Amino acid sequence: MTLHFAKGNYFSYGASRPRLSRLIYPAPRPGHAGLGTHLTLDLAGRIRFGPDVEWVDTPEDLSVSSARLALAIDEIRDYLPAVDPDALAPDYAGIRPKLSRSGSVTHGTGFQDFIVRAEEGHGGWISLLGIESPGLTSSLAIAERVRRLLHG
Template sequence: MEELRKVHDFAKSVDVPIQFLSKKEAKRREPDVRAEAGVLESPSTGIVDSHGYMQFLHGEFEEFGGTTALASPVSRIQAPSNGRGDWKIWTAPPSSTDPTASSPSAAVPELEGEDTSITAETIINSAGLYACGISNMILPPKRHIKPYYAKGTYFSYSKSHPKPDTLVYPAPVPGHGGLGTHLTFDMTGRVRFGPDVEWVDSPDDLAPTANTERFKAAIEDIKSYLPGIDADAIALDYAGIRPKLGKLGAVASAQGFQDFYIEMEKGFAGFVNLLGVESPGLTASLAIAEEVHEMLYRR
């Protein structure tokens, strides 16, 4: 309950609609959900069609004259001399460079084929899992940032009961790198659980982790708030990776929380860095875009 109160107070401070429900009301709405200490309701929380959303934004981008260059790994970036002029960005054929190069040193790879370059007045580094590597190509070594990769495995559920009508999140665990193995839905209404948190070394380690102990731990997490679940109907589904800047908490109200890093880098005019943008970066993307626009053109 102490952690729920922290979430409540923080949400109120940033004008997010949130309220506590009585045990009686919570039981009436979701009789299958176990909630001993209390229930905090966030009525504006939901799910979005992520692929449809991205396709729409991409279409808008191209309609306004934008060009998308896929399979063009960035191999080198040259800042404007004396802070004036254009940035220069080199790209290489996919086979000529390692797109996962995101170490603090971000060494420039040896190129096998001919590289190409473009110039730009501004650079917005929104490279997700590879953003630290891009940042480290530009900033001096003392400002390099080490990336951390929090892999999360999701689990499917093949039965129709129990099936709450709303998303269910366990109370936050201080310092935990995720939001707990929560219950959510896909766009078809299918129940899924997850993600858990597993720290991995590579941003390409995307196979669901078939580890017996981790699977048992996830089952126990789920049973803590949905005791009537049939464990035999839970199975591995898919996995994703959250780009993080440390092994820190994922809830803003908790100590040790690492927020998104959104900065116009000092000494590098026209360079905006977006690092550690994990979930809910997708649903916050328009708000982030407004902030970046403000940094570049209105301050």
């Protein structure tokens, strides 16, 4: 199995308007490898937008790609037209290993889900692959599946 590395760039937002108190997730688009550049809030209520999807060959480069800001602005304006582009700045980046470059939502094939499997010939080894959002939400169900694989 080949992993594909999607760097997710985040952009901070320094303007006081619009004032929002909720997360915004755009509807996933078929063929896109992520959930879209969404609005997140940190514990202090500051707004960040991200992650986008930038395919990279190695997971080592965690520098924010400033060149991706223009594309992020276009995506953000789809659901938040009042965003001030001058208040956006590169913030941080992370790497998400993915099972394919075609995205979780694909035309004609539905949703590409997580892989949770016991590895034959390696007793007690369980592979957990492709666990993206909503992986944390699904963590109890994933744990139950692992328990069943290990203990029947």
